[in-house]
Amino acid sequence: MQAVRYDGLEMPPKKRLPENIVQDFAEWVKMGAPDPRTEPLKVVKKAPQEPLWSLKPISDSKPPKVKNTAWPRQSLDAFILAKIEQNGLQPAPDADAATLKRRLSFDLIGLPPQKSEIRNLESEIDSLLSSPHFGEKWGRHWLDVARYAESNGNDGLSRNPSFPHAWRYRDYVIRAFNEDLPYDRFIAEQIAGDLLPADSSAQRDRQLIATGLLALGAKPAKAMNENFEMDVIADQINVIGSGILGLSIGCARCHDHKSDPIPTRDYYALAGIFKSSETMWGAAAHQGLTAPQTPLHELQAASKLLPRAELEPIIKANPPHRPPAKPSFSYKADAPLAMGVRDAKKIEDCKLNIDGESKKLGAAIHARRLEHQKTHPHHRPQPHLSDGLTQRRCAMALASPASPTRCRNHPRYDALCHRRSQSAARERFTHPASRCAHQ
Numbered sequence: 471m472q473a474v475r476y477d478g479l480e481m482p483p484k485k486r487l488p489e490n491i492v493q494d495f496a497e498w499v500k501m502g503a504p505d506p507r508t509e510p511l512k513v514v515k516k517a518p519q520e521p522l523w524s525l526k527p528i529s530d531s532k533p534p535k536v537k538n539t540a541w542p543r544q545s546l547d548a549f550i551l552a553k554i555e556q557n558g559l560q561p562a563p564d565a566d567a568a569t570l571k572r573r574l575s576f577d578l579i580g581l582p583p584q585k586s587e588i589r590n591l592e593s594e595i596d597s598l599l600s601s602p603h604f605g606e607k608w609g610r611h612w613l614d615v616a617r618y619a620e621s622n623g624n625d626g627l628s629r630n631p632s633f634p635h636a637w638r639y640r641d642y643v644i645r646a647f648n649e650d651l652p653y654d655r656f657i658a659e660q661i662a663g664d665l666l667p668a669d670s671s672a673q674r675d676r677q678l679i680a681t682g683l684l685a686l687g688a689k690p691a692k693a694m695n696e697n698f699e700m701d702v703i704a705d706q707i708n709v710i711g712s713g714i715l716g717l718s719i720g721c722a723r724c725h726d727h728k729s730d731p732i733p734t735r736d737y738y739a740l741a742g743i744f745k746s747s748e749t750m751w752g753a754a755a756h757q758g759l760t761a762p763q764t765p766l767h768e769l770q771a772a773s774k775l776l777p778r779a780e781l782e783p784i785i786k787a788n789p790p791h792r793p794p795a796k797p798s799f800s801y802k803a804d805a806p807l808a809m810g811v812r813d814a815k816k817i818e819d820c821k822l823n824i825d826g827e828s829k830k831l832g833a834a835i836h837a838r839r840l841e842h843q844k845t846h847p848h849h850r851p852q853p854h855l856s857d858g859l860t861q862r863r864c865a866m867a868l869a870s871p872a873s874p875t876r877c878r879n880h881p882r883y884d885a886l887c888h889r890r891s892q893s894a895a896r897e898r899f900t901h902p903a904s905r906c907a908h909q
């Protein structure tokens with residue numbers, strides 16, 4: 471109505487509508503903007519689409535037929551050669567040893583080779599794989615997926631508060647790659663590390679730090695934002711969806727997805743899991759208007775920062791632009807701290823937010839159940855929330871979970887690991903990067 475009244479926006483742009491027509495519009499909106507058409511709506515039938523790659527079960531693809539059968543040394547090569555041949559090209563000649571060494575070095579550790587002499591290829595690869603730089607190079611790719619940053623980014627009020635404890639998560643990721651932590655375990659720790667049993671304080675610390683995945687990410691300012699809590703949850707759902715499930719879910723915050731089977735009910739089923747979790751990002755600001763301070767995980771065995779005495783001169787020499795936020799929570803002196811999540815005090819289902827508005831509430835959606843989309847062409851019976859979102863990457867992620875009884879029935883964990891596809895269970899996944907490197 472503002473637009474047709476030329477109040478801020480001007481619609482139609484060329485000339486204002488006559489006043490009586492503007493009045494008609496106002497009247498019609500007052501009536502609830504009814505649609506006067508009486509004929510039944512036409513249903514547009516779309517040809518069935520290929521399911522998204524991430525929704526297809528894992529299968530063993532047969533290597534394609536190639537003309538030059540002498541070139542492939544292993545089945546993977548046949549896939550590459552087939553494309554080369556399709557384009558009427560020839561493979562380039564094999565690289566000489568020095569070039570190969572240089573490529574390997576850049577690929578595996580992101581750095582040029584140090585010495586030019588060449589040992590045998592296998593020991594060359596082994597030494598690159600065991601280099602600490604391997605985790606830095608390949609962990610960085612995961613850190614991108616995890617939207618890792620050491621600050622919040624603009625909170626909407628032009629402030630970019632820092633996350634001084636985020637580095638612990640960064641180091642966790644690097645270590646996970648260097649220690650070849652299996653992918654399923656890597657994912658499980660980041661989603662539910664706080665719920666997994668631990669044999670030592672060091673392991674417990676590591677798992678708590680892993681949940682930092684869910685606490686990173688930009689927090690909007692809270693002032694004048696009724697949707698703050700649901701915005702934080704939206705960020706968590708986005709990183710799980712896009713980063714782990716290979717499927718964006720975020721649009722279902724406000725409306726059903728049009729062409730993949732994700733209704734808003736699924737979104738709020740998942741949201742219930744995160745609503746029942748407490749997100750701990752620490753101090754994200756200096757003033758009261760932005761994201762409020764939360765507690766942090768207090769670690770037990772993790773290394774402390776430099777001793778206070780060593781730190782003081784550094785702080786003095788680099789005074790902050792603004793005084794740091796006053797801590798609202800107290801910890802043991804010099805306690806190592808980490809961002810992360812833990813169970814909220816209250817475990818509750820999330821209500822549907824109509825149009826994504828957290829004040830316009832609909833029915834509560836059980837945090838574990840999916841609403842079936844039986845009409846969808848690729849519908850498969852999906853009795854659990856996990857199944858609705860279980861597709862390739864998720865199934866892979868939790869193919870062989872050392873699923874501890876304590877969290878087996880916990881919705882946050884359960885949501886992502888309940889059912890495993892048989893085909894995924896056949897393979898034990900380690901990091902894709904190290905798998906490639908070993909092949």
Ligand code: HEC
Nearest residue numbers: 704718719720721722723724725726727728824825826827
């Ligand atoms: C914060 C809430 C919200 C989110 C999140 C959201 N939308 Fe929307 N979207 C709406 C609303 C409300 C409408 C209806 C607007 C109207 O009626 O004019 C709409 C309408 C649409 C339409 C037009 C539908 C039609 O039938 O004409 C499309 C397409 C669409 N959105 C796609 C998306 C996609 C893709 C995403 C995710 C990237 C997304 N939306 C995320 C609120 C949202």
